[in-house]
Amino acid sequence: MSKPRRPDPSPYLHLLEQLKACFPMPVSNPVMDGYFVHTLSRFLDRVDDLKSGVPLLGPSSRVPYENLMQERFPEKRRTVEEVTRLLVEYCQDMPIWAHPNAQVNVVPATTIPSITAFVAAAIYNPNIISDAYSARFATAEMQTVAMTADLIGYDPQQAGGVFTFSGTGTNFYGCKLGIEKVLGGRAMEEGIREDVKIISSAASHYSRLNVSGWLGVGMRNLVTIPTTPDNDMSLPHLEECLRRAFDAGEKVGVIIATMGTTDAFGLDDLGAIVRLRDQLAREYGLEQPPHIHADAVIGWVWSVFRDYDFAANPLGFHGRTLKALEDSLKRLGDLALADSLGIDFHKTGYAPYVSSLFLVKDRRDLALLSRHPKEMPYLYQVGSYHPGIYTLECSRPGSGALAAYANIRLLGKEGYRVLIGHNVEMAEMLRQRLEAHPSIRVVNHRNFGSVTLFRVYPPGVEAAAAYRREAGDPAYREQLEAHNFYNRRVFQLIHDRAMRGEGVLLSWTDAHRHADYGGEAGPPIAALKSYILSPWTDLAAVEMVARQVVEVRDQMESER
Ligand SMILES: *Cc1c(COP(=O)(O)O)cnc(C)c1O
Numbered sequence: 001m002s003k004p005r006r007p008d009p010s011p012y013l014h015l016l017e018q019l020k021a022c023f024p025m026p027v028s029n030p031v032m033d034g035y036f037v038h039t040l041s042r043f044l045d046r047v048d049d050l051k052s053g054v055p056l057l058g059p060s061s062r063v064p065y066e067n068l069m070q071e072r073f074p075e076k077r078r079t080v081e082e083v084t085r086l087l088v089e090y091c092q093d094m095p096i097w098a099h100p101n102a103q104v105n106v107v108p109a110t111t112i113p114s115i116t117a118f119v120a121a122a123i124y125n126p127n128i129i130s131d132a133y134s135a136r137f138a139t140a141e142m143q144t145v146a147m148t149a150d151l152i153g154y155d156p157q158q159a160g161g162v163f164t165f166s167g168t169g170t171n172f173y174g175c176k177l178g179i180e181k182v183l184g185g186r187a188m189e190e191g192i193r194e195d196v197k198i199i200s201s202a203a204s205h206y207s208r209l210n211v212s213g214w215l216g217v218g219m220r221n222l223v224t225i226p227t228t229p230d231n232d233m234s235l236p237h238l239e240e241c242l243r244r245a246f247d248a249g250e251k252v253g254v255i256i257a258t259m260g261t262t263d264a265f266g267l268d269d270l271g272a273i274v275r276l277r278d279q280l281a282r283e284y285g286l287e288q289p290p291h292i293h294a295d296a297v298i299g300w301v302w303s304v305f306r307d308y309d310f311a312a313n314p315l316g317f318h319g320r321t322l323k324a325l326e327d328s329l330k331r332l333g334d335l336a337l338a339d340s341l342g343i344d345f346h347k348t349g350y351a352p353y354v355s356s357l358f359l360v361k362d363r364r365d366l367a368l369l370s371r372h373p374k375e376m377p378y379l380y381q382v383g384s385y386h387p388g389i390y391t392l393e394c395s396r397p398g399s400g401a402l403a404a405y406a407n408i409r410l411l412g413k414e415g416y417r418v419l420i421g422h423n424v425e426m427a428e429m430l431r432q433r434l435e436a437h438p439s440i441r442v443v444n445h446r447n448f449g450s451v452t453l454f455r456v457y458p459p460g461v462e463a464a465a466a467y468r469r470e471a472g473d474p475a476y477r478e479q480l481e482a483h484n485f486y487n488r489r490v491f492q493l494i495h496d497r498a499m500r501g502e503g504v505l506l507s508w509t510d511a512h513r514h515a516d517y518g519g520e521a522g523p524p525i526a527a528l529k530s531y532i533l534s535p536w537t538d539l540a541a542v543e544m545v546a547r548q549v550v551e552v553r554d555q556m557e558s559e560r
Contacts, residue, residue: 022080024123039080046088054501055099061092100541101504103530106262106298106347106451113410114351117402126398128163129388137398138385140405147408148343148359152296152303153336160363162387163400166356167297168207170342171256172392173358173369174293175211177340178254180368182288188369192216197245199223200256201233203266203513205295208256217253229471230446231266231513232331233257238273242280242290252290259332259341260299263512263529265449267331270294274337294338297356298449301348301420302332304413315417320432321425324448336361345404348420348533350411355400366390423450423532426542430530433546440549441467443512443527453512453527456490456549457483459557470525474517484526486556491528493552503548504541506530 025032050057078086095102098109126134128141141163149159164170179187179196196217200208202224212222223245225237238255245252255277257268274292281289305325308315313322335341338361345355360366369390388394411419427450434440434454441463444453457463461483469476470483488508497503511524530545 019077039084042081043084043088046085047091050088050092051096052501055096055102055498055505057091057094057096059092060499061089095505098534098536099505100534100536100538101498101544102534103532103537103541103545104505104507105529105531106533107531108347108350108533109535110352111350111407111410113406114345114355114403117406118352118399121397121399121402128396128398128401129386129391129394131385134398137402138387140398141387141401142385144357144401144405144408145359148300148357148404151306151413152300152341152359153306153334154359154361158362159359160366161357161359162366162391163396163404164356164358164391165393166354167205167295167342167344167347168210169392170297170344170356170358171205171207171211171293171295172215174256174291174295174340174342175215175217175254177360177365177368178291178293179215179217181291181365182251182253184288185368188371194251195221196251196253197221197223198254198256199225199238199241199252199290200295201225201227201258201261201266201268203227203231203233203261203264204256204258205262205297227266227513229513231261231264231444233268233273235269235272235276239276239280242276246280246284246286254291254293257292257294257338259294259296259335260302260449261447262298263451263509263527264444264453265298265328265447265451266444267299267328267447269331270337271331271334291339292337294335294341296332296335296338297342297344298347299328299332300335300341300343301416302328303335304416304420305329306333307413308417315421317421317425318428320428321421324424324428325421328448340365345400345407349404349407350419351400351403351407355403357400357404419535420450422535423537424448426450426532426537426539427452427530429539430532430542430545433543434549437463437546437550439463439553443467443525450532452530452532453509454530454549455483455487455525455527456553458486458553470515471513472516474515477515477523480515480523480525484524487526487528489556490549490552493555494528494548497548497552504530504545506545 024036047057052058095104097107121137126137128134128138131138145159145161146156149156164173175198179192182196198208198212198217198221208222209219213219223241225233225241228234242252255273257270257273259267259270277289277292310322310326340358340360343357343359345351346353349355371389430452431442434442439457439461440454442452442454455467457466466483470480491506491508494503494506498505507529509529510526512527513525515522515525
């Protein structure tokens, strides 16, 4: 008698076995765990091979964008090794932000612990919608909220906050709170049925446009206050604007104070803005004064200098640096005056994208955002943390929170003081060298971060005088435009050199400001931009910037 035949296993089961090898093992298995580590390590080795003297991973491999749309969803599988090799290709052409000669923008090098935090989140995949799905990643969020509240001067017992999808996201949260407050908490349920103003400066981040458009107050309710030559909000204009609004019975939901503008590191006078708000609220008997949100996504980290001993100067910064830090601190030392603020660890906090924290002075404000207003968020009750009740996101990664937590533990105030102090020190050295040249004008000379904006002028043009006329003299408009063009060419030649490994990668802004005449429609004044954030940027890199500007200018002369 023959044995009953076992049915053949389905063919897919064989494939499933192969696919299991594409995942980290759920149960410890030294062989497969080794395979995972080996895969990552091979990847890193291969990417390392793309490094050279140039501040980019090479070699250049741009594909024409038209070709990209030829891609179709593949039928067949590829191996882990094949895909790893593909991923290496996708790192080609990336700037190396940590490179001493990458002075492009406010994009940081990332620390090893913050990268490890992202890896941890990528493997174990927490979702901080609730602690049930994120366990101790959720506690990292709460601890980071407490530590940053303490850093900037909020009472950690009262403050609250959540990590969100970007600095833009922090502005979303701040403005949403202001709108809810001024509309008596009804907007969530009933929608916005009347005009609500959002006020910010002309140098504030363009995300104000997204926020007002997407939140439904409309861009036409965005009020833009002119800035002073130092890129901060003009207070007389703000007062006039607020009075006009209150006289007309208009609702002002939010004033955004920008604490470190993106291009120039302009700092609004938060203290004066709060005092003005409070005074006008009394004078007009406002039931609900405007919410003040500090867009401190760049400037927050200067708070580490709040308790630096400037007199003893234990870190030994140079005089110019100390002065710059102290001047910045006059505006950044009291962020706690704001009702809420935004912090980007992926900018001046040396964490990977995205790591953005929205912080509120009074965590009860977050109840205004909960989808069932009668139901208080179960905030900080033991064993149940459900921020998903009031966050904009449903799925919310644990990577940003854990990376921020890691960097705070890694660096402490001392480490951040060293990194930021060094950036400012290098930027001051750069300014010194640029200012020494009669044809170069530093155009944010009273903004003291690590960003330097400058313009270069052709021979025979005296920089300081030319810049003054560009800013204020309508009769000089043609020259202004010619000089913009000239600077663009300087930028291009510097860029070409950097790509050959012979210089520093800078960036360009079409309009670091507009000329004073013609209102917001005044002609733009462009500038070259050096943003120093890398701990590897040294005096040699700074001197290279100054030297290459002069050399490129000479080269342009000889080509005329
Ligand atoms: C970068 C920036 C933002 C936007 O932050 P993202 O993280 O890029 O969305 C907002 N405000 C200021 C001042 C910024 O510099």
